[in-house]
Amino acid sequence: MARAVSTRRTVVFTIAAWIIALIIFFPILYTIITSFKSETEAIQGFNIVPSGTVESYQAVQAQSNYFKFFLNSVILSLGSTLLALLIAVPAAWSMAFSPTAKTKDILMWMLSTKMMPAVAVLVPIYLLFRDFGLLDSRIGLTVMLTMINLPIVIWMLYTYFREIPGEILEAARMDGASLWGEIVYVLTPMAVPGIASTMLLNIILAWNEAFWTIRLTTTNAAPLTAFIASFSSPQGLFWAKLSAASTLAIAPILIMGWFSQKQLVRGLTFGAVK
């Protein structure tokens, strides 16, 4: 909708948007600032100009191997995303293109599993992991992350696939495309943006998941979330080190998110406006 907006209004709104964005972003910004302070500076109260020391980063790396955690984060988030897509694509596909009377109920049921607090199933899951020898294993955690994000992945893909008009598939069928031809030439090219943004979102969700990754791992399979948590322990709180660890943990996903923001926004607002 084209509506004439005066320059003054534009300026006011732009400033307001920047202020709100800054407020939302401030905790992350302050974490980054704090990571460049010494421990003494960090506990001296509010100060947004750090001395610029990198001693916290050195200490963090000396204390525990960042790259091991980083690698685990990559393996867990990519692994669980691929596994989730492997299950969700056919599931969403069948629900979108040949729905039955129960499709809506199944979708709601899947979503309802996300309404339960995770802690409610902590004990049974923990015991199952213990009995199957999955504690602190990458495979166990990959499966766990897949399960918790699967409902969202299926829902997102379902809405995407629903947007592909059935008539286009019928047209392909009339045009002589085999099922394979239909998938390769028509369905996939049309679904790729949807699958891609679902994948990005799921990687972010898996990367940031902290409840299960911290509780089900100790050292071998521990990702960056556990790496951060490990700096808030026995000897007390070391704000600068904790901030340095947090910055290191969120940096990769922040960079990835920055580069893929166009895809992400499209993914998250898909179907909102027809």
Added chain:
Amino acid sequence: MGKIILKKVNKSFGATQVIPGIDLTIEDGEFVVFVGPSGCGKSTLLRLIAGLEDTTSGSIEIDGRDVTGEAPARRGLAMVFQSYALYPHMSVRNNIAFPLKMAKMDQAAIDKKVTDAARVLNLTNYLDRRPGQLSGGQRQRVAIGRAIVREPSAFLFDEPLSNLDAALRGTMRLEISELHHQLKTTMIYVTHDQVEAMTMADKIVVLNAGNIEQVGSPLDLYNKPDNLFVAGFIGSPRMNFVKGEAAKPWNAPTVGIRPEHLKLSKESGTWKGLVGVAEHLGSDTFLHVNAEGIGMMTVRAGGDFPVTHGDTVYLTPEEGRIHRFDDKGLAIR
């Protein structure tokens, strides 16, 4: 060739019977229009012929070959959809070429056919655009282009013009009719618009609740409707129906008179009435008259007829243009 024969074709969705059993023969080269109100089963019937829906019972033959169980692609038909159903990620060129590519035709032959089709349909300058960059009429032409390159034995059109505005609809109607004269291929066209049916068809099939009410040429249906449904559906504005006492002189429970077959006078006539709304179109004037003992009737006066709301007029039906119907609504001839 494109002779299509439907034998006792029946379609049910679960317990709901949509088409209770239809027999119909479509001759090679005919332009057949399926017309009826929404939900009458006309689109379903087309989709059964296309193979996009499975026939519950009965058989469909194309050129003597039973295709009832065949996949859509193997029936040799091409379809144009209401939503155009173009492939949004492909250029116009690739959209038109798609069926040929699926048929594994060699590239040189594909290029030639696409160029020819584009020339016929005035799309030459748009070949490298995406469907999203085209207007509604152009998209419809691409959809038609994609259908004609296959040289199908019959074309199926599923309400192809209903997404276009009135002016464009008129133009496209002519273009499709012109195309039929050029190609001389069987065309089956589904619409709810009786004007499209009357102007384009060689043969009209009037459907109601899954049943064929009547099959015939446009003028057959106009002059000799078999029943009240066809009489009311074909012709615009709608036929007037006179029931009870007023229909007695013609010895039938119901008689029908088309608006254009009522003579209008300010002095005298068979029925007296008061003018309600008068629609002055310039070429015609349509009067909605509340006739004594009958109710609302529509009358067409050629050219300009100077009356206003509340005037008294007299209506006289043209003898020989009166349609008589029995208790069951069937025509008495």
